[in-house]
Amino acid sequence: MPALILFIKNPIPGQTKTRLAAEVGNEMALKMYHVLTDWTRQQALGLANAERYLYYSSEITVGDKWPETDFHKRLQHGPGLGERMENAFAEVFAAGHHRAIIIGSDCPGITTAYLETAFAALQDHDLVIGPALDGGYTLLGLRQPAPELFKNMAWSTTEVLPTTLARAAAAGLSVKQLPPLSDVDYLADWQHYGWPMPE
Template sequence: MSKSALLLFIKNPIPGKTKTRLAGDVGNEMALKMYHQLTDWTREQALGLDDADRYLYYSNEVTIGDAWSEQDFHKRLQHPGDLGERMLEGFRVAFEEGYDKVIIIGSDCPGIDTAYLNEAFAALSTHDVVVGPALDGGYTLLGMKSLTPSLFKNIAWSTPEVLTSTLARAAAAGKSVKQLAPLSDVDYLADWLSYGWALPEG
């Protein structure tokens, strides 16, 4: 029986330090409200999965009693280091714990719904790696069936070369890759509006 794990990386919501690029468009208070709406969406989509364990990785500290129920999410703290080091450690632990399909996502992509997540897990039945390309050259989702450390090392994170570098590393490691439909993260107000979402009230 396949064991699947979804790893969700979120940032502890801190005014002035959450969605800073978005805050440049709408201000810190509105950016924080928008971030909460994004995490609410991500949580509901994750809860729609029937046969995957869910792990919530906080950026700064694990919060008990927040909107993420401890009955539905195993809560952990992200490993120190850059994004690659943090993701690599998340994958490493999941595979050590016996999972054979592991997918990681963030919390700022309204295009990732339950159907998209199910498609990603299904892709790992026929491919070694699955990736959800981002329109800015990165990716919004990454999944694999076994640990491939080279996908996380010496990558220029937050640049338009992330996806290209990742695909090249996967090919060099002899891994088959399934690419899903490309989506947009919400980094700026235009990204938010492109999904047809209204701004939070207040």
């Protein structure tokens, strides 16, 4: 059975969606983050045939909106994003999964259907990637560990996607790119999806 890895940040005012908070304030940014995580959770639960792994940023929370019956709860570990992603992939592959996809929790464009398309692409591609409009990616899927994709990456820059694709090509990995999506880092990104502001 394939594995879906979800990375979320523990919702702490002032430390959650900081670029968004600079425009709307910490309290509203936190409310918007909860809307985004609620959406992501529903899309993940829509998958009929995948095991779900939820990786918290700083501490595992029991009894929150993420049911322990539906999500294996883990803690991200590593000094930076690349190491944390690499380690998460290593853990699920070690658990016996042969296809794994990682997503964050701030992209309303990631639907159950988008996830299903990504898993299907891994049937005959080594790597599937969902490009982000800002030059990064919103989804990455693998059939085996590929640590070279995560080391010494300039995260949160426009170089993430082209560098990842170049490294995949150098490693001889076959790649499927999905339609590009926008994640929500700024108020304009939120408005792009036509969502109302939270009460």
